[in-house]
Amino acid sequence: MSRDGRAPPLRARDLADCYNLPEPMRFIDEARVYVQAGKGGDGAIAFLREKYRPFGGPAGGDGGRGGDVVFEVNEGLSTLLDFKYKPRLIARDGEPGRGKQQYGHKGDDLIVRVPPGTLAFDEESGAMLADLVMPGERAIIAKAGAGGLGNMHFVSSTRRAPRIATPGTMGERRWVRMELRLVAEAGLVGLPNAGKSTLLRALSAARPKVAPYPFTTLKPNLGRVRVSDDESFTLADIPGLIEGAHLGHGLGIRFLRHLKRTRLLVYVLDLTGDPERDFAIVRREVAAFDPAMAARPSLIALNKLDLTEPAAAERIARDLARHSGLEAFAISAEAALGLEPLVAAIAARLAAANAPAAAACPS
Numbered sequence: 001m002s003r004d005g006r007a008p009p010l011r012a013r014d015l016a017d018c019y020n021l022p023e024p025m026r027f028i029d030e031a032r033v034y035v036q037a038g039k040g041g042d043g044a045i046a047f048l049r050e051k052y053r054p055f056g057g058p059a060g061g062d063g064g065r066g067g068d069v070v071f072e073v074n075e076g077l078s079t080l081l082d083f084k085y086k087p088r089l090i091a092r093d094g095e096p097g098r099g100k101q102q103y104g105h106k107g108d109d110l111i112v113r114v115p116p117g118t119l120a121f122d123e124e125s126g127a128m129l130a131d132l133v134m135p136g137e138r139a140i141i142a143k144a145g146a147g148g149l150g151n152m153h154f155v156s157s158t159r160r161a162p163r164i165a166t167p168g169t170m171g172e173r174r175w176v177r178m179e180l181r182l183v184a185e186a187g188l189v190g191l192p193n194a195g196k197s198t199l200l201r202a203l204s205a206a207r208p209k210v211a212p213y214p215f216t217t218l219k220p221n222l223g224r225v226r227v228s229d230d231e232s233f234t235l236a237d238i239p240g241l242i243e244g245a246h247l248g249h250g251l252g253i254r255f256l257r258h259l260k261r262t263r264l265l266v267y268v269l270d271l272t273g274d275p276e277r278d279f280a281i282v283r284r285e286v287a288a289f290d291p292a293m294a295a296r297p298s299l300i301a302l303n304k305l306d307l308t309e310p311a312a313a314e315r316i317a318r319d320l321a322r323h324s325g326l327e328a329f330a331i332s333a334e335a336a337l338g339l340e341p342l343v344a345a346i347a348a349r350l351a352a353a354n355a356p357a358a359a360a361c362p363s
């Protein structure tokens with residue numbers, strides 16, 4: 001117990017141990033991979049020697065280009081887990097050129113399937129190599145080497161039988177840091193147990209785990225919320241934040257990365273607790289992660305209305321709205337109360353925020 005009588009905050013490591021999670025199951029949203037593109041095939045030195053053309057001249061073909069390492073977004077994937085097991089991504093080399101002016105075959109590209117929201121950085125320089133969002137979107141992460149030239153290119157009037165060919169060049173190779181950011185338009189933030197996952201379940205087909213203990217959610221979840229026949233938005237639910245999360249308490253604030261590109265935050269607060277205090281805590285943690293994120297358009301959802309006196313809930317909502325300057329809605333995620341006005345407000349805010357989306361995403 002700490003001095004104020006409360007239990008000391010749990011650290012991520014304690015939690016993983018509590019739930020007996022095997023190492024690879026823990027927070028796989030970062031990975032480090034080695035990528036190596038194929039070397040170009042060497043150019044060939046060869047001379048044509050046929051029965052009736054004994055000095056048929058230089059005929060060494062060019063080497064084939066190597067294969068690129070290419071990341072491609074696959075909608076079916078949602079983690080970087082595969083890369084923990086297979087961190088070496090090596091594309092094929094090009095084949096060397098051959099006689100009779102034959103080109104070497106190009107090495108096959110290595111197409112690596114990655115989840116939507118994958119960012120790739122060159123580990124050494126920190127430069128961003130790719131920011132992949134849309135299904136099918138591709139980026140070359142390591143560029144293949146070019147094939148060498150065969151000796152057939154080096155023939156001239158004074159050099160009838162060149163014994164020169166150039167080697168293929170090496171493919172790019174590098175260590176790459178991959179980071180997964182869910183691509184959501186709106187994100188739910190709040191203390192553990194506030195009902196974020198319950199709300200995502202109530203609003204979308206997503207089925208994140210819900211349970212009456214803190215830190216049920218250990219990785220971000222994403223759902224699509226239907227507003228009308230032709231309107232919908234994606235909503236992310238991330239692990240709960242606690243006071244001092246930016247210092248590593250609880251599960252920390254690293255999951256806020258997944259909300260980096262959201263255009264709207266929904267603070268989910270428990271009406272049966274102290275919503276004013278909880279809001280201050282969560283907002284402080286968000287600001288500690290990124291002040292720009294705390295300044296983003298936001299709404300408040302005061303949850304567990306079914307456990308509260310409606311009049312009291314209304315008063316809390318009014319007060320909180322006045323103090324925070326944000327719209328506040330009293331809802332029950334579990335009993336499906338007050339959800340429509342909340343969804344309508346989220347949709348309206350997203351529509352309004354549509355245009356400056358790029359400005360809201362500094363990275």
Ligand SMILES: Nc1nc2c(ncn2[C@@H]2O[C@H](COP(=O)(O)OP(=O)(O)OP(=O)(O)O)[C@@H](O)[C@H]2O)c(=O)[nH]1
Pocket residue numbers: 190191192193194195196197198199209210211212213214215216217218238239240241303304305306307331332333334335
């Ligand atoms: N009575 C009532 N209980 C709710 C409501 N919403 C959520 N709960 C309960 O509150 C508990 C926590 O809900 P979760 O949805 O798991 O909370 P969370 O915010 O996702 O929690 P973490 O994932 O731990 O951060 C569960 O037992 C839910 O059944 C609600 O509107 N009314």
Ligand SMILES: [Mg+2]
Pocket residue numbers: 196197198208209210216217237238239240
């Ligand atoms: Mg949850």
